[in-house]
Amino acid sequence: MKELNLKEKIQNLIFGHQKNGCPEGEFGYRDLTPESDTKNSEEYIRALHWAIKNKEVKNIALSGPYGSGKSSVIKTYLEKYPKTKYLSISLATFSTPTESVNGEDDKTSSLADDWTLDDVDENVIEEGILKQLFYRVDVGKIPQSRYRKIKKLSYWKMFFLLLMLTVVASVVYFEINPNVLEDFKNTVINNGAFFHLNQWSSYAVFTVTIFGVLLLITTVLKYVMSNFRIANINLGDKASISKKEEKESIFDKSLDEIVYFFESTTYDTVFIEDLDRFNQPNIFIKLRELNTVINNYDNIKRKVVFIYAIKDDMFKDEERTKFFDFIVPVIPYINATNSGEILRGLLKFEKGADGVYKSKNYDISDRYIWKISPFVQDMRVLTNICNEFLVYKRTLKTTKLKDEEMFSMITFKNLYPKEFAELQAERGIVKQAFQEKGTYVNAEKEKLEELIVPKRKILENVHNDILFGLREIKHAFLGFLSYDNGTYYPIKNLQINNGSKYSYGEILKEDFDLTKFVNINQLIIGYYESSSYYEQSHTVSNIKQKMASEGSKYLKRMNDLQFTEGPKKQELISEIQNLEEKIAKIDGYSLKELIAEFGEDFLPEGISEYGFLKFSLINGYINESYADYINYFHPNSITKDENDYLRSIRMRNRAKNFAFEIKNLQQVSDRIYDAEYRQTETLNYILTDFMLIQCSEKTNKKYYFDGFELDKGVEHYQFTKEYIERGQNVNEFVSELCKYYRHMWKNIAQDVSLLDETKYKYLSLILNNATMNQIVIMDEVDCSNCIKNFIVEDEKSLACLNGVSADVLIEVISRQAIVFRKINNVGADAKVLNYIYQNDMYELNNSMVSSVINFYHSDLADGLKNAHYTTILNADINVLNKRIWDDFEDYINHFVLEIDENNSEEISAVEDIIERLANTNIELVIAVLDKEKVNWDNLDECCENNVEKEKKKEIWNYLLENSRISSKWKNFESYYNEFGVTTELSVWVNENCSDIVKSDKTDKIDNDCIRNIITNSEITVQTVEQIADNYKCDEEIEFDVSKLPVDKINLLIRKHYIRYTISKIEKIRSLAKDSFGVYCKEYIDDFVNDLPSISLNESEIVMLLNDTTIDRKYKPGILKKISASSMTGNLAKTIANNQFNVDKGYVEYAWKNLDNTGRHMLLVNHLQVYNIAEISRLLTDLGGEWSKLSDNKFRHKEEISIDVNGHNERLLLQLQKKGFITSYQEKNDRKKRCFEVWVKQQ
Structure with missing residues (x-):
């Protein structure tokens, strides 16, 4: 089957589809009767005609949902086949079963208010069918019928x-x-x-x-x-139709009449419509039986076809095919997917040049059509909505009404007529929805207020603290810690529980973790005494008790303030302000906005049953102005809500919020008495607009704004904030308030729940809209200086007030003598800043100095972070320099020293500080040097001008001790020439000698200077070695070796600073005997050559022989300085343990002076001096396991143990080399390890 041609249908609608040969009325209305649609119904007509002509088909179903176009198919068929003899029975107008076919009221079948079509009795339906059947034909055609009906009398x-x-x-x-x-x-x-x-x-x-x-x-x-009325239709004795209790149905009683009707007429087709609306399947069964009776009656020579227009689900499964002889399915002409297209046509939509469909007559968008169309799926309903829309639109003539909202209201009227009637009576679910909105808004506001209260309390508690900032309380806390047992210790740093040290400045930072002070067991204060520039330390006594008593109170206050300062404070204030904004917004929320924000749960129970209503409320198509779309407006009248507003004023009981919409302003205003304007109940945004714009000369305006000052509560103040945030007529509003509301700024300034940016917004409005006298009055109200203090306490105040005229700000600053502690230049007016800086309208602190530098030399400003005084000197701002030098020590303490990061001052700045302060406050100079890690390349440049010598030495010593000068001979010379070789200089030379010796030597670094350095007891050997390596002296430097330590003497010998002579040998033997061996070894060739002239005692010989660094070739000559017969045990051990060429005589004497261990080593190192026979004898003397090898008369195998030192193997190796044994090898088994030795037969 072909699909419906929707496109052509829509074109017909747009271009004026004709119906019954008549075009739409000139006013755009359309009737609700079925339409003929030949083209789209072609296949339906073909199928229906085939079925009607088929002899076997007598019951036909036109099946489709409500509104699918079944009636249009029937109408189209009849137009195509006009000769069809048909009857049309439609029960669509059948409303209530309260009247019988006889014309009498049936008192027993009256229905309740919730009556539906399902409640209709079958007999009542049958009566309706008979009425339409018999009243269809003239009585003359059925003269024998026993029905009596009223006939029109001509x-x-x-x-x-x-x-x-x-x-x-x-x-x-x-x-x-x-x-x-x-x-x-x-x-x-x-x-x-x-x-x-x-x-x-x-x-x-x-x-x-x-x-x-x-x-x-x-x-x-x-x-x-x-005027004569027949009470009933008399059918004779057997066919009287009335509503008495009978077992037989109406059809059964009237069967003869019905058959007679078809016998007497020529009708062969009966169209039955809307019967399915009653949900009575039995009536279809009776109709089928009736059809069968008619077609089986012999006197009726034609086929009579019943055609039923029914919904698809009237019968279940196979019942449909069993009941009907043929079924023609009708595809819905309109449904949820295409109703939008139909609606477009009805509302005359056309495609614009931009490709968007727009109605040429109404302000209804294409998007709106597609939103609502799924809710209307019946063509008649859709047509009626358009008709009623035209009626309402033309009746309620006002440009304020929106077409989409009106169309939504008419759609609601058609879909839910009962609820619409309730709405007109100010009742029903729509009215309830808006009442629930008010209830929900109040409940949400209460919840938000409950969230605000504890947050505001926190801010108020902190605001009331005596010390207003975390930094100030930290200062007080550190002062508390620094006072111990009656003594004040100026804190430089604190060490907690033997852990890390924290400087004073570090503790003052906002992000410092205060929990470090919890559970303190030990606290050590690092501080400086005036008499010394070295850091001192003090352990605080009873720290646990101090913290438990007073310290914990400081910690609690700091924790509270830490929570409310900086980002956390802003976060808390933002939360309060956001909550207050939510409250203000909720007051003005439409129902649509409220649903979007909080969901739809607050809507009345059962709202989901009204799908289109719920959709319209959510999208705002049915909103608070619904009354305008269902009622006339009468001039000089007020609405019910406006009357409630007036009544709440009289009763001093607020009934409406600030955003309540007053539509009839003049009428409402005229009904308010002058004195009532001061009441909080009168406060209203729209009324305020009216006062500002249209009531400039009326006295009630004065009363209205006078109420803001007289109100001691918060209502007027709250209204002030909310009205300003609303953003309409703000300047006029503030200007008027400034005339009467003297406490306005004080209330704003004390409102801890406002963000600073919001306060600045309000202050800018005041300064821009008030006279100077009004500003002064506001500032000095209650002697509070509230404007002055607010501006002073915030560094960004001028930047935040950049919307205020510079002249106004300068006048306020001058007139109120404002002295700034902090200024953020960014965004501030240059004219105002220059006035402040040139007139010293600021305190001298780090923040203000930074602001001044930033203003005049922004390129230098970064230097203030770590080179404050350097930046001051480079900027060279006269007014600033004068203020600093007038109290220079205070500046150094608070800027150079107190700022932890200020540790990169240039050397020129430090030299300037030294020259200004050295003679008067050397401790402060040392503190600066300790902090500023500057280094002098040329020591002479430090303290170059006007510094006393003692102060100069103290400063230079500090520089040496802290390695703050370049490691050069020149700087050594500068200090050496001024103060000689001091402890400080010696330490510096020791630490930096490697760099010093690499630098260029000056003329004054001569042998005497080098000798003074070397002989200084505080100069280390390492330093001497580096000097000796780099300083080559042409002439020998004479040293008093008796005054030098051994390591220095040995070094000087090795570096040939002490040169070789025979006389020096004797001198060293007597004055530095511990260095004698070093001296001999260093000059060994000369020493050996001079041995004949040198006498050596046994200990010296032993020392030289044991020195492994002396070549073996020199040792025989040294040994001969003593005779073999003078052999001692010590010398014998030395010979046994050292391997060099020794005469046999010395070995023999040594053998005699050694024990077996010594003899064993002697054989290891000197076996070569003996022959085979002597070796046999010596092995026998050695005894033990070695004696087994002494017998060399025959070849035999012996075992020698393996010792830890390997001496046995060494001796075996010497015996093998000598030919005493042939071989040896290591033997390993489970029992023991040893060498297997084969003694050679001699």
């Missing part, structure tokens, strides 16, 4: 009938009584003669009289018969 037909009866009766009468005719004629003539009429005139008057009498009789008869 006046003239009745008249002519009476006339004919009169004529016939007269003729008959006169024929029977001819004499009477003659008498009648004479009577007429005589009567006419009485009136002077001739014969023919008398006849004419008589005739007219007769006609008049007949007309009178006709009139009376018509009146009597028209």
Whole structure:
């Protein structure tokens, strides 16, 4: 089957589809009857016609949902086949079953208010069908029918009938009584003669009289018969239709009549519509039975077809195919997916140049059509909505009404007529929805207020603290810690529980973790004493008790303030302000906005049953102005809500929020008394607009704004904030407030729940809209200086007030003598800043110095972070320099020293500080040097001008101790020339010698200077070595070795600073005997050559022989300085343990002076001096396991143990080399490890 041609249908709608040959009315209305649609119904007509002509088909179903176009198919079919003999039965207008077919009310079947079509009794339906059946034909076609129905009486037909009866009766009468005719004629003539009429005139008057009498009789008869009512249709003894309790149905009782009806008429097709609306399947069964009876009756020679227009789900499953002989499915012409297209056509939508469809007559968007169209799926309903929309739009003529909202209201009226009627009576679910909105808004506001209270309390508690900032309380806390046992210790740093150290400045930072002070067991204060520039330390006594008593209170206050300062404070204030904004917004929320923000749960229970209503409320198509779309507006009247508003003023009981919409302003304003304008209940945004714009000269305006100052509560103040945030007529509003509301700024400034940016917004409005006198009054109200203090306490105040005229700000600053502690230049007016800086309208602190530098030399400003004084000097701002130098020590303490990051001052700045302060406050200079890690390349440049020598030495010593000068001979020379070799200089040389010796030497670094350095007891050996390596002296430097430590002497010998002579040998032997061996070894060649001239004792010989660094070739000559016969045990051990060429005589004497261990080592190192026979003897003397090897008369194998030191293997190796044994090898088994040795047969 072809799909419906929606596109063509829409085109027909747009271009003026004709219906029944008649176009739409000139006013755009459309009737609700079915439409003929030949093209789209072509296949339906073909199928239906085939079924009707099919002899076997007698019950046909047109199946489709409501509104699918079944009636249109029928109408189209009848138009195409106009000769069809048909009956049309439609129960669509069948409303209530309260009247029987007899015309009597049925008192027993009256229905309740919730009556539905499902409640209709079958008999009532059958009565309805019979009525439409029998009333379809003229009574003349069914003369034998026992139905009696009222027939329209024709006046003239009745008249002519009476006339004919009169004529016939007269003729008959006169024929029977001819004499009477003659008498009648004479009577007429005589009567006419009485009136002077001739014969023919008398006849004419008589005739007219007769006609008049007949007309009178006709009139009376018509009146009597028209008012005569038959109580029931009498069907004879067996067919009286009434509503008495009978077992038989109406169809059963009237079966003869029905058959007679079809027998007497030519109808062969019966269309039955809307029967399915009653949900009575039995009625279809009876109709089918009736159809069967009619078609089986022999006297009816034609086929009678019943065609039922029903919904698809009227029968279940196979019941449909069993009941009907043929089913024609009808595809819905309109449904949820295409109703938008139909609606476009009805509302005359056209496609614009931009490709968007727009209605050419109405302000209704294409998007809106597609939103609402799914809710309307019936063509008749859709058409009726458009018709009623036109009626309402043309009746409620006002440009304020929106077409989409009106269309939504009409759609609601058609979908839910009962609820619409309730709405007109200010009742029902729509009214309830808006009442629930108010209830929900109040509940949400209460919840938000409950959230605000504790947050505001926190801010108020902190605001009331005596010390207003975290930094100030930290200062007080550190002062508390620094005072111990009656002594004040100026804190430099604190060490907690032997952990990390924290400087004073670090603790003052906002992000410092205060929990570090919890559970303190030990606290050490680092501080400086005035008498020393070295850091001192002090352990605070009873710290646990101090913290438990007073310290915990400081911590609590700091924790509270930490929570409310900086980002956390802003976060808390933002939360409060956001909550207050939510409260203000909720007051002004429409129902649509409220649902979007909080969801739809607050809507009345059961709202979901009204799908379109819920959709319209959510999208705002039905909103608070719904009354405008269903009622007329009468001038000079006020609405019910406006009357409630006035009543709340009189009763001093707020009933409406600030955003309540007053539509009839003049009427409402005229009804408020002057004194009532001061009341908080009067406060209203729209009324305020009215006062500002249209009531400039009226006294009620004064009363209205006077109420803001008189109100000691918060209502007027809260209204002030919310009105300003609303953003309409703000300047006019603030200007008017400034005349009366003296406490306005004080209330704003003390409102801890406002963000600073919001306060600045309000202050800018005040400064821009108030006179200077009004500003002064506000500032000095209650002697509070609230404007002055607010501006001073915030560094960004001028930037935040950049919307205020510079001249106004300068006048306020000058008139109120404002001295700034902080200024953020960014965004501030340059004219205002220059006035402040040139007139010293600021405190001298780090923040202000930074602002001044930023303003005049922004390129230098970064230097203030770590080179404050350097930046001051480079900027060279006269007014600033003068303020600093007037109290230079205070500046150094608070800027150079107190700022932890200020540790990169340039050397020129430090030299300037030294020269200004060295003679008066050397401790402060040392503190600066300790902090500023500057280094001098040329020491002479430090303290170059006007510094006393003692102060200079103290400063130079500090520089040496802290390695703050370049490691050069030149700087050594500068200090050496001024103060000689001091402890400080020695330490510096020791630490930096490697760099010093690499630098260029000056002329004054000579042998004497080097000797003074080397001989200084505080100069280390390492330093001496580096000097010796880099300083080559042409002439020998004489040293008093008796005063030098051994390591220095040894070093000087190795570096040939102490040169070789025989006389020096004796000198060193006597004065530095511990260095004698080093001296001999260093000059060994010369020493050996001079051995004949040198006497050596045994200990010296032993020392030289044991020195492994002396070549073996020199050792025989040294050994010969003592005779073999003078051999001692010590010398024997030295010979046994050292391997060098030794005469056999020395070995023999050594053997005698050694024990077996010594002899074993002697054989290891000196076996080569003996022959085979002597070796055999020596092995026998050595004893032990070695004696087994002494027998060399035959070849045999012996075992020698393996020792830890490997001496046994070394001796075996020497024996093998000597040929005493042939071989040896290591033996490993589970029992023992040893060497297997084969003794060679000699």
